[in-house]
Amino acid sequence: xKRFVAVTLGILTAIGxxxxxxxxxxxxxVGARFGFDLAWVVGVGVIGICVFAExxxxxxxxxxxxxxxxxxxRLGARAALANLLASSFVNFLTLAAxxxxxxxxxxxxxxxxxxxxxxxxxxxxxxxxxxxxxETMERIFGLAGLSLVAFAVGxxxxxxxxxxxxxxxxxxxxxxxxGHATYLFYAxxxxxxxxxxxxxxxxxxxAVEERWTTDDLNVNRANVLIGFPLGGILSLSIMGxxxxxxxxxxITVDNLAQVALPTVLALGKLGLAFLLIGFFAATFGAxxxxxxxxxxxxxxxxxxxxxxxxxxxxxxxFHAVVLVSLVLGAMLVLTSVDPIKVTExxxxxxxxxxxxxxxPILVIANDPDYMHGRTNGRVAxxxxxxxxxxxxxxxxxxxxxxxxxxxGQ
Amino acid sequence: MRIRVAGALGLLxxxxxxxxxxxxxxxxxxASTSVxxxxxxxxxxxxxxxxxxxxxxxxPYVSVLLGQAEEQATSVQSTFDSVQPPNEDADRLRDExxxxxxxxxxxxxxxxxxxxxxxxxxxTGRGPALADISKRLSDLExxxx
Amino acid sequence: MSEHVGRAGRAGRxxxxxxxxxxxxxxxxxxxxxxxxxxxxxxxxxxxGDGSGPPVVTAILSGPGALARRLRGSVGAWLxxxxxxxxxxxxxxxxxxxxxxxxxxxxxxGLSVRKDDLELSxxxxxxxxxxxxxxxxxxxxxx
Amino acid sequence: MRLSELLxxxxxxxxxxxxxxxxxxxxxxxxxxxxxxGAAFRVEGLIVGPAIAGARLGYRRSGMTGxxxxxxxxxxxxxxxxxxxxxxxxxxxxxxxxISGSADDLDEPExxxxx
Numbered sequence: 001x002k003r004f005v006a007v008t009l010g011i012l013t014a015i016g017x018x019x020x021x022x023x024x025x026x027x028x029x030v031g032a033r034f035g036f037d038l039a040w041v042v043g044v045g046v047i048g049i050c051v052f053a054e055x056x057x058x059x060x061x062x063x064x065x066x067x068x069x070x071x072x073x074r075l076g077a078r079a080a081l082a083n084l085l086a087s088s089f090v091n092f093l094t095l096a097a098x099x100x101x102x103x104x105x106x107x108x109x110x111x112x113x114x115x116x117x118x119x120x121x122x123x124x125x126x127x128x129x130x131x132x133x134x135e136t137m138e139r140i141f142g143l144a145g146l147s148l149v150a151f152a153v154g155x156x157x158x159x160x161x162x163x164x165x166x167x168x169x170x171x172x173x174x175x176x177x178x179g180h181a182t183y184l185f186y187a188x189x190x191x192x193x194x195x196x197x198x199x200x201x202x203x204x205x206x207a208v209e210e211r212w213t214t215d216d217l218n219v220n221r222a223n224v225l226i227g228f229p230l231g232g233i234l235s236l237s238i239m240g241x242x243x244x245x246x247x248x249x250x251i252t253v254d255n256l257a258q259v260a261l262p263t264v265l266a267l268g269k270l271g272l273a274f275l276l277i278g279f280f281a282a283t284f285g286a287x288x289x290x291x292x293x294x295x296x297x298x299x300x301x302x303x304x305x306x307x308x309x310x311x312x313x314x315x316x317x318f319h320a321v322v323l324v325s326l327v328l329g330a331m332l333v334l335t336s337v338d339p340i341k342v343t344e345x346x347x348x349x350x351x352x353x354x355x356x357x358x359x360p361i362l363v364i365a366n367d368p369d370y371m372h373g374r375t376n377g378r379v380a381x382x383x384x385x386x387x388x389x390x391x392x393x394x395x396x397x398x399x400x401x402x403x404x405x406x407x408g409q
Numbered sequence: 410m411r412i413r414v415a416g417a418l419g420l421l422x423x424x425x426x427x428x429x430x431x432x433x434x435x436x437x438x439x440a441s442t443s444v445x446x447x448x449x450x451x452x453x454x455x456x457x458x459x460x461x462x463x464x465x466x467x468x469p470y471v472s473v474l475l476g477q478a479e480e481q482a483t484s485v486q487s488t489f490d491s492v493q494p495p496n497e498d499a500d501r502l503r504d505e506x507x508x509x510x511x512x513x514x515x516x517x518x519x520x521x522x523x524x525x526x527x528x529x530x531x532x533t534g535r536g537p538a539l540a541d542i543s544k545r546l547s548d549l550e551x552x553x554x
Numbered sequence: 555m556s557e558h559v560g561r562a563g564r565a566g567r568x569x570x571x572x573x574x575x576x577x578x579x580x581x582x583x584x585x586x587x588x589x590x591x592x593x594x595x596x597x598x599x600x601x602x603g604d605g606s607g608p609p610v611v612t613a614i615l616s617g618p619g620a621l622a623r624r625l626r627g628s629v630g631a632w633l634x635x636x637x638x639x640x641x642x643x644x645x646x647x648x649x650x651x652x653x654x655x656x657x658x659x660x661x662x663x664g665l666s667v668r669k670d671d672l673e674l675s676x677x678x679x680x681x682x683x684x685x686x687x688x689x690x691x692x693x694x695x696x697x
Numbered sequence: 698m699r700l701s702e703l704l705x706x707x708x709x710x711x712x713x714x715x716x717x718x719x720x721x722x723x724x725x726x727x728x729x730x731x732x733x734x735g736a737a738f739r740v741e742g743l744i745v746g747p748a749i750a751g752a753r754l755g756y757r758r759s760g761m762t763g764x765x766x767x768x769x770x771x772x773x774x775x776x777x778x779x780x781x782x783x784x785x786x787x788x789x790x791x792x793x794x795x796i797s798g799s800a801d802d803l804d805e806p807e808x809x810x811x812x
Contacts, residue, residue: 063661065581072592073579076753077624080579111469111525130689133696249452250445250547254481257474261456268465276470303581303592303616304678312692314588316682319692323685363767368760369576370661381764388766570809572744573700574721575755596700598740602729608783609698610728611738624701654732666733 007222013138014227016145019234020286021101022094022350024279025343026193027235028259030186031242032251034175036168039236041187045194046232048390050224051383052358055365055376056200057220060207063370067204068300070370071360083356084301088294090353091198093346095290096329099125100339101283104256109276115336122330125287129322134209134308141285148278150271151237154263158244165240185401185408188394189344192351194232195391200357202289205296209307214374241266255340294325344407351398354391362388436492436499440506441553443489447513448546450482454520455539461524462533471532472524479517486510509549513542571659573611581662582616582651584669591674593663594620597650612653614663616674619648640676649673698789707793708745708781710800717745719794720752720778723806743786743794744806746778759808780806 030038056067063070072080102121103114128137174183212220242253245262253259256279264272292308295318299306306318333339362384365376376384402408457474460466489510494503516538523531571577577593584590594616598609619641622634637648651672657664669675686692700722708716721744728737746752755761756771757778781796781803788795 065661069581074754076574077579077594077621078626079753081625081629108470108473111472131691131696245456249456251449251452251456252446254449255477257470257477258453260470261453261460261474264466264470265456265460265463268463269467272466272470299589301592302621303589305589308696311695312689313682313687316686317678319686320681362764363754366761366763366768367755369755369758376763385764385766388764569726570741570807571724571738572721572757572809573724573738574704574753575757577724578700598698598700598703600698601739608740611700611724611740612731615699620699623699652732653734653737656732656734 003219007219009139009143010219010223011227011230012146013142014223015230015234016142016148016281017138017285017289018228018231019145019148019238019278019282020094020196021097021283021343022193022196022347023235024101024238024256024259024282025253025340026186026190026347027238028242029253030190031239032246032253032258034178034183034186035243035247036165036239037172037175038183038187038190039169039239040172041190042194042232042235042239044390045191046229046235047383048191048387049195049199050228051380051387052195052200052361053203053228054221054224055361055380055384056204057207057212057224058217058374059361059364059370060204061212061216061220062214062372062374064208064211064213065370066208066296066300067201067357067361067364068297069303070364072301074360074363074367080301083360084297086353087197087201087297087356090346090349091201091290091293091297092325092329093342093349094196094198095287095294095325096332097339097343097346098283098287098290099326099329100333100342101256102280102287103333104339105276105279105283108257108260108279114339115334118330118333121284121287122326125284125291126323126326128284128288129291129308130312130319134206137288138206138285141281141288144281145278145285147274148234148282150267150274150278151234151241151263154266154271155237155240155244157266158241158262160240160244179405181401181404182408184397185405188351188398188401189347189408191390191394192347192349192354192398194235195354195358196347196350197353197357198290198293200361201293201297205292205300205307209309211309217374291322291326291329295319295322348398348402348407351394353395355388355395358391359388432495433499436495437502437553439489439492440502441550443485443510444506444546444550444553446485447482447510448543448550450478450485450517451513451539451543451546453481454478454517455536455543457524458520458532458536458539461529462536468524468527472521475517475521475524475532479514479521482510482514482517486514506549509542509545513546516542577659577663580659582614582665583662584665584672585657585667588669590665590669590672591616591649592621595624595648614651614653614656615648616651617649618677623648640680703743703789703794706790708743708796709793710796711787711798714800716779716781716796716800716803717777718748720744720746720757723780740783742783742806743781744778745781745803747774749774757806757808759810776805778806779803 027042059070060066071083075083099118099122100114103117106117106121107114174180207220238259241262242259245265246253246258251258260272260275263275296306298321299318304317305315307315312319364370365380368375454475457471457478461471490507494500516535520532520535520539523535573596577596580593582590582593593614596611597613597615599612600609601607618633618637622630622637625633649672651665655665655667657666703719703722706719708719710716723741723744724738725741726736726738728739731737751771754771756768757775762768779800785796785798786794787797
């Protein structure tokens with residue numbers, strides 16, 4: 001029974017934790033612009049993150065070592081440092097976008113400008129990292145993030161013509177008036193949103209923080225294989241609501257208020273309340289995860305003591321990195337740069353950085369020295385290899401597409 | 410790697426700029442895009458007004474939604490105004506587009522003010538004006554192609 | 555998983571390992587299991603006597619002073635300068651962990667001493683004493 | 698001397714023929730006794746192979762067989778890896794290591810078991 005509760009909680013947490021500011025923005029934008037013609041990308045991205053998160057969780061549980069620690073052992077100091085710099089930069093942009101996302105959610109609830117909220121939200125994120133136990137933190141924000149289920153309810157209440165939805169999901173075309181390059185650019189962004197690398201750093205470090213062992217492998221598998229696909233359904237619901245309401249009216253999504261608009265029309269004040277709680281929890285949770293990830297990957301590269309399982313004085317450099325990242329992230333947002341733009345760029349750069357994370361994981365998950373008989377099976381390797389190719393293609397295409405399409409304009 | 414990131418950052422900056430319009434075609438395309446984007450803001454506001462009329466939303470949310478619609482329209486207009494028209498045909502187009510955008514921004518401003526005051530009737534009363542400006546923007550966009 | 559360290563393994567064979575693959579860049583754990591840095595390099599010393607014959611691994615080198623040289627280029631130079639600025643002596647070498655205090659070499663490298671007893675934690679001490687340790691609650695585990 | 702000074706160095710034989718780059722340094726535990734560790738490790742020889750990316754990924758070891766996409770090309774490249782016993786090292790230069798004799802009579806390294 002206790003086991004069952006743990007598994008259920010883990011799955012619910014994975015669902016709530018799947019969606020962050022990048023998913024909110026990318027899915028809403030794509031739905032309003034392309035309808036259901038890019039829905040397949042979410043499917044591909046969800047399978048990809050399942051494949052690699054399962055590997056990363058298994059590596060962490062069997063070897064009790066987090067991913068970035070092993071990245072350095074297998075890439076060597078120089079390549080791992082280049083990887084660290086690039087990953088830290090992308091992670092930092094994502095952190096800034098999430099911190100802005102929390103403030104934007106509060107703005108929608110209070111009509112007080114998001115810029116005024118930034119100092120408070122950053123402080124709150126830091127306090128949670130400083131004082132709250134890892135599992136408590138994960139559970140609270142993951143479960144609260146579940147209230148984004150309002151998107152799915154809203155989509156259903158909007159009464160889509162299911163036949164035509166399924167048809168356009170399964171027969172995607174580039175809509176008239178959109179170039180192929182623009183279509184592919186948004187495909188890459190959406191893919192970057194689903195497979196954001198910090199999810200893997202966080203997932204594997206979290207597994208070590210929670211002291212997973214090989215006994216937890218089934219829990220790992222259940223969390224990933226049930227939780228992430230259900231999270232993907234939330235993403236598709238966001239896309240569906242904007243496709244049904246905003247697309248026919250020629251509305252492009254430029255802010256978070258518009259992301260909520262279709263669901264507000266469908267469900268009214270109660271729906272809005274759920275969405276605002278969901279926005280807040282999802283972005284707050286992701287801000288915690290990215291802030292911690294910044295500390296995790298740098299500490300793991302240098303072999304410093306890291307993690308929330310020890311007192312802050314015992315991991316001073318880890319906490320210093322987290323603190324500095326948060327302060328810098330808040331400062332970036334306070335320059336009043338458009339937070340939605342920051343989010344969009346963080347997605348493209350995530351897509352660019354994908355192979356840096358996923359290539360070493362695939363190698364390590366095959367290494368018997370680390371995996372003690374739990375190396376990848378045929379299915380994991382076949383899927384891993386296919387996704388490695390997809391990830392390489394997406395990464396190579398990200399910047400050229402951004403230039404050609406002027407970032408999707 | 411670092412060079413690629415630096416390049417991406419450079420684009421981040423360049424992305425927000427508008428290039429000069431060299432030909433009438435080019436200018437017409439820019440006009441069309443601007444009309445399209447302001448139309449999007451007006452339609453957003455209409456949905457917001459609709460939500461207020463049906464009592465489906467809260468004051469703070471709708472005031473942010475309408476404020477951002479106005480902001481969006483204002484920024485599109487000032488970007489469009491900063492493009493140099495290449496010839497006299499373009500001048501005429503500029504006057505027409507700019508006139509319509511000004512009206513759109515003005516109506517959006519009225520709705521936003523009503524929303525900040527929590528004046529529900531003031532918001533819903535602007536519905537017809539928004540519908541009218543939306544239609545005119547959409548007609549102009551069709552004409553520009 | 556104490557992989558034993560005697561002269562000969564079970565099959566009466568000497569233990570062999572490839573340093574790059576199985577020792578370099580590994581995580582170091584101290585006696586109490588605390589994370590204590592990475593194996594950034596190894597110190598090789600000519601054998602005692604006439605100095606001919608194969609070099610012996612005498613120490614693990616850890617920290618910025620050792621890592622800097624492996625990175626080379628401008629990043630390496632920058633790291634080296636940070637290291638020497640934080641270090642009291644004029645020409646600091648890298649932090650040395652004599653091989654005699656190594657307990658085991660497996661997925662991680664275990665030591666038989668506490669990390670506070672080694673010359674490893676200068677930067678860590680500085681961060682703790684000047685920043686993190688001064689924030690209220692730093693000495694309590696999260697609740 | 699540091700281990701990193703050996704790694705990546707170019708290796709040439711007595712005739713000046715290129716042997717490759719140092720991929721790794723093989724250690725054997727039969728040195729003098731040190732502290733609690735027991736016998737110290739000493740250098741047994743150098744593992745030298747073609748200058749390729751990915752030599753650190755570990756595909757030299759027999760247990761690393763997947764995924765096929767990576768293992769197939771990397772394992773093929775590692776077949777051309779040679780073992781240089783330390784007594785064949787004639788001169789340690791800054792970036793180049795000279796060995797005595799010809800590159801042709803070098804053997805492959807003995808495969809090490811994975812844990």
